[in-house]
Amino acid sequence: METFFQVHEATIRLSFFLGIFAVMASWEVLAPRRALTVSKSLRWFNNLLLIALNTTLLRLLFPAAAVGMAAFAGTHGWGLLNYFDIPMWLAIPFAVIAMDFVIWLQHVMVHAVPALWRLHRVHHADPDYDMTTGARFHPIEIILSMLIKFATITVLGPPVIAVLIFEVILNGMAMFNHGNVRLPLALDRALRWFLVTPDMHRVHHSVEDDEANSNFGFNLSWWDRLFGTYRDQPRGGHDGMTIGIHRYRQPREVSWLPGMLMLPFHGRITDYVINRRQWSIHGDGKA
Numbered sequence: 001m002e003t004f005f006q007v008h009e010a011t012i013r014l015s016f017f018l019g020i021f022a023v024m025a026s027w028e029v030l031a032p033r034r035a036l037t038v039s040k041s042l043r044w045f046n047n048l049l050l051i052a053l054n055t056t057l058l059r060l061l062f063p064a065a066a067v068g069m070a071a072f073a074g075t076h077g078w079g080l081l082n083y084f085d086i087p088m089w090l091a092i093p094f095a096v097i098a099m100d101f102v103i104w105l106q107h108v109m110v111h112a113v114p115a116l117w118r119l120h121r122v123h124h125a126d127p128d129y130d131m132t133t134g135a136r137f138h139p140i141e142i143i144l145s146m147l148i149k150f151a152t153i154t155v156l157g158p159p160v161i162a163v164l165i166f167e168v169i170l171n172g173m174a175m176f177n178h179g180n181v182r183l184p185l186a187l188d189r190a191l192r193w194f195l196v197t198p199d200m201h202r203v204h205h206s207v208e209d210d211e212a213n214s215n216f217g218f219n220l221s222w223w224d225r226l227f228g229t230y231r232d233q234p235r236g237g238h239d240g241m242t243i244g245i246h247r248y249r250q251p252r253e254v255s256w257l258p259g260m261l262m263l264p265f266h267g268r269i270t271d272y273v274i275n276r277r278q279w280s281i282h283g284d285g286k287a
């Protein structure tokens, strides 16, 4: 069974990706939440090109992917869940939740560490918010994420199926919670008790730095609630808020692929990090 998942990993993930892509794309076209500032064809062409570039790069560098790493850890008895005799029904949800927590921590880290924020800018500089924003990351951040995933798997020793489930959920949820869509308010409220909804993650894409340093979760909303980074709604409202980064607004650098790839290499290294906030109680005092 494990070998089956290993062999068909790419096909299983691609099928889910295409299925969820089709649903979300139709939803965004039929009932968009916000009007886009850049044409959809320009956005999609460049964002999807970056996603294709990242997928190719990952396949070349790490052909066995995270699932392969889990199988390798399994055969060598590495990691917590391989060391102890834990039943599958417990090991699978535990591993999926633990990996989600690590992704949350990693996301907080790329906002906090100046050099890493430079890479993560590519995700935030998107002046609009739609499902293609969800996978728009600089190739170096994508490689870093994979290495962190490998390290996590080595320590955790998750079952192969748990890693596959996690990858499918992460991918699907990234498309869902970056969706330019509107959920009925009551449904949004109910889902938010455990999942990240499009309205919840949209707050994180605000140009306001206190809002951008909130709601780091991709799947479970628990981590932000538990660790104090949860923010309910954007001050400007979902229609009035500005999405992106203050200083990076030129279509050439935020909407076209060559500009996006160069984005980490602009400016001084101290720009826009949590210890260099623009506001202060000694200054204008507006938090």
Ligand SMILES: [Zn+2]
Residues within 6 Å of the ligand: 107, 111, 120, 123, 124, 204
């Ligand atoms: Zn972020």
Ligand SMILES: [Zn+2]
Residues within 6 Å of the ligand: 123, 133, 134, 178, 201, 204, 205
């Ligand atoms: Zn995002």
